[in-house]
Amino acid sequence: MNFASDNVTPVCPEIQAAIDAQCQGNAPAYGGDDVSGTLDRAFSGLFDCEVAVVPVSTGTAANCISLSTLVSPYGGIVCHHEAHINEDESTAVAHFTGGAKLLPIDGPSAKLEAENLSRYLESRVDRGVHSVTPECVAVTQSTELGGVYSPDEIGAIGAVCKQFDKKLFMDGARFGNAVAALNCHPADITWKAGVNALSFGGTKNGALAVEAIILFDPSKRAQAELARKRSGHLLSKHRYLAAQLAAYIANDLWLKNARTANTAAQALASLLVDQGGEMLLDSQANELFVTLPDNTAQKLRDAGMLFYSWPSLGANAYRFVTAWNSDTGAINDLKTQLQGS
């Protein structure tokens, strides 16, 4: 009953097996192995278009290397105030891009809104070299507050980016949870909507440590690979990254895991509402933000739940995160049990 974060989960069995399968013989280093060689084709199939895949072991690396291919050291990146790149990645964006500046704006459930974005871009006075010109817009799917952009919403943002000649980046640390929630094709919320690069997250959703930089403009590969090496993110035993990714997308494991997490979140939401909780945000994926009546948090903790209070949303606010290993049955059982108490 650990809802502290999806980062607390272990590696899922299928990915564990894939790692173990690489523990027998030798194989070329630095991506020269067979599994690494399959990734471009596999992901191009998954996204139904030609992509270049550059695997790394953390989300910060995936986000910042992606951004470094989209913005100059003099440019700005429009994002939500709550964006992980703005709030949780130290000064990494400036480090990887050579100085690009985050330009945070607001929106519900940590989502940007096309109209508001358009207004923001329109209102910025271009004062030439003095001011920072936005070169890129960054969204998170699903968002840091559990929000999910619909294909239409992303499409509208993509259209604004096109109109204003900005690149569009998607932090998909929980991309699987979004696709599972939307029940859409991955293409619908990425390149078809105007996304130029995506961090395709694996770690939170069952992998050991792997995120795939998906470049919808494959000509950016060389630059991304240089940035990866230069920042120390090229693993010598690259096949272990590749094996995680290959297993992650084989047989839709990534979606299976995400669905498990999302379903558990719904069950958990039901339990929390049952206990008097009020949902704070429109949470469609695997994160819930909720206010709980007095003593309820303690009651849930006594029942074995782990979760964080979330003071930025209010005194009685809490965050619950489900994951690929959450047990919906157990949640439902606990719900029943708590009803009786």
Add this chain to the structure above:
Amino acid sequence: MNFASDNVTPVCPEIQAAIDAQCQGNAPAYGGDDVSGTLDRAFSGLFDCEVAVVPVSTGTAANCISLSTLVSPYGGIVCHHEAHINEDESTAVAHFTGGAKLLPIDGPSAKLEAENLSRYLESRVDRGVHSVTPECVAVTQSTELGGVYSPDEIGAIGAVCKQFDKKLFMDGARFGNAVAALNCHPADITWKAGVNALSFGGTKNGALAVEAIILFDPSKRAQAELARKRSGHLLSKHRYLAAQLAAYIANDLWLKNARTANTAAQALASLLVDQGGEMLLDSQANELFVTLPDNTAQKLRDAGMLFYSWPSLGANAYRFVTAWNSDTGAINDLKTQLQGS
């Protein structure tokens, strides 16, 4: 018979088991787990002094984060021309340190020599802010050309560093092979010799992807951890790095693996000499550099060996690297077999 690199090897069984053992339940992220909590004590025991341990997943990250705690953006790092940080890490050193400059010098088997280093430091004219002041000296143990510094040699370099008020960094990507070759205590070639920070390598010697930054001045920990986060090298499922490291030093696994590699290198050297090869460098650890008579390379490849030609050492020069999974028995058998051919 893959002697192309020690990076081609798989994960060794003990470390695989340690990873698998982490695949059951949840655990706190970002180093809050139990295994991560044991590392400082374990490595302090190993080195017989208080150290701070900061695990990362690549050697470039370990080297450059270490260096970023030792030099300013305006400073220089004296190293050998052949040093991995100079030849094989793109522009990573400048990236992580904010601009520090590598100042390469020469020496046999990619080793710095105390006297030559002293002469170099003495001869540099300090032209104030115009010139780059060396702030740090970097050695590799064992070196990129298979050399090993004896405790006395490192001690002499450490004394020069002390005299000239320079920090001393050791790239220990193959530290285990050096300790195994020297049969010394790890302290003898590190802090007792004046080393301030060490990259303690795991990946080449049986791990999946882990190197430990060992800070002999534990007060540098906060800076190293900030640098790690900022560069995207803090893994969320940190316990998987920790578990690799813990298993790696438990029961002297790191030394056992290194000894296997070194022993195989000696057997392989014997085979190569037998075939008319001439050792180019004093190779004490797990890397051999050798010239082979015409056709011999082909003959060895036909016998199933993989290895690289090494043109920087001459037209008929080759490099052979053994590893934790090299089979000395098989090498000896092949030696016998080739003698008969």
Add this chain to the structure above:
Amino acid sequence: MNFASDNVTPVCPEIQAAIDAQCQGNAPAYGGDDVSGTLDRAFSGLFDCEVAVVPVSTGTAANCISLSTLVSPYGGIVCHHEAHINEDESTAVAHFTGGAKLLPIDGPSAKLEAENLSRYLESRVDRGVHSVTPECVAVTQSTELGGVYSPDEIGAIGAVCKQFDKKLFMDGARFGNAVAALNCHPADITWKAGVNALSFGGTKNGALAVEAIILFDPSKRAQAELARKRSGHLLSKHRYLAAQLAAYIANDLWLKNARTANTAAQALASLLVDQGGEMLLDSQANELFVTLPDNTAQKLRDAGMLFYSWPSLGANAYRFVTAWNSDTGAINDLKTQLQGS
């Protein structure tokens, strides 16, 4: 009648004379000349405490080199949204500091308020290496919107900085105008109030191109000088920077020039109010922000005035900047003349 900016002014006669006086003979380069040698003592006298002076030729260089001595590449700088370092210096702060992040907050007339600052610092949740820790607070004196901090106001901000263990930096591009407006001792609004480093502006107030980095902790000099050289801001004919600065503070020229500008601003304010203008902000120095009735702006332009509309403050908002060469008499004459029209 050019009120577009104080940057449009020429060099004032006294500084021109000082430059011309350096056009005779040879003198040591890079600050080894006699005039450069007098600056520390002269400014230590001016501020009534020991300071280190590092001259550069632009405000961006002065601000960013100063900041680079106060914050780490992982830290944050709290400033006003309207701060020049946030709005008008491209990505220079990140460039010079190695990545430090600006953390903008609000306040009237582009001024920070101690209480609000305290609340902001208190409210920031420290999430360790993930979040950016504010390490420095930056104020502008006088501000980008013509505001002036009283000694008490700066003192209160300095006290908050001390309480929260933050450094305090002052962008004094128009420092002279502030001191002239406050009629205080320069020490009262700098080191006595807790300021650690100051950009002491010369260019806008009569110099050709010089700003002095004033380090109230003189031990930071070496770092500032390294940062200056590394960023290409060490002039070989340094005496020309020094001569400007020496002349600028001799006989209180800087205050004389600033008083001329401030007096002209008051006369201009009177004219503008006379014409139906409404002062938008409490402008005590040499910048006025005003709304003008329809057609009035055109009328003033027809009368020979140059000035900018300032849409960020509203549709009919304008900015007027006076300078060391503004002619109060002429302004008063125009006022009378316009009254008759």
Add this chain to the structure above:
Amino acid sequence: MNFASDNVTPVCPEIQAAIDAQCQGNAPAYGGDDVSGTLDRAFSGLFDCEVAVVPVSTGTAANCISLSTLVSPYGGIVCHHEAHINEDESTAVAHFTGGAKLLPIDGPSAKLEAENLSRYLESRVDRGVHSVTPECVAVTQSTELGGVYSPDEIGAIGAVCKQFDKKLFMDGARFGNAVAALNCHPADITWKAGVNALSFGGTKNGALAVEAIILFDPSKRAQAELARKRSGHLLSKHRYLAAQLAAYIANDLWLKNARTANTAAQALASLLVDQGGEMLLDSQANELFVTLPDNTAQKLRDAGMLFYSWPSLGANAYRFVTAWNSDTGAINDLKTQLQGS
């Protein structure tokens, strides 16, 4: 008789007059003034091709901003060991380029040789992202050791650059002295020879503080201007930079000044040889490197000469630099006088 450096000289009368002429009225800031507006056309005329001109106040800024338009943060810059960018600009190149690495090679009189350069580029093993790929070659004209590249020599280097697809940068801190020595058209040793960008030096040759970045690919202007602003090198009173440059190239002042310096160097060389000196290098411009018999240096200093010993060239080695204000008549008189002594 100050031969310590051409940086010790004052501003020459013509440029002083141009600065003084700007000390009357107001003018738009940041390059919006009339004089700034003339530079592109003037320099395009001078070089007989369309160029973009970006003025800055130091050579380090000119060199490094130029280089930042020619190389990526992952690339290398081949230059001579003695190059100013390698030996005298701290870590500025890495700072401005985001990490590009200097790759120094040898050559007589601090000159690169086409054949040697070709061999170097050919011999570099491209190990993909691991190694640094040379992206640019940098030459200094005239060199740090007084050497001058003939049009043929530069042309040969340019041809090698073209063959290997490298950019070619020229540090022209003493470009005037080279053109004066060669008596060629500036185009002959720049764009016609394959130079992509040039630092056109003014400061050493009579200006107060100005160097012009000359971009032979004018489409690079925007990037150079962003880099200039970001590094704090955009002067608000830009007309003072422009006025220096305009005066500097009007009526071939730059060549007149350079010829004065070169002529004085020849007279000085004659005097030094007369006193038993031996020229160490083929010095065609305004720098002499010479060994002097015992006691001769003291004798010359007693006669009023200032100059530096140059230990890197030997125990009795010295450097003499003449400049636009050197007095050839006085040198000849001293020669005669010393002959009699």
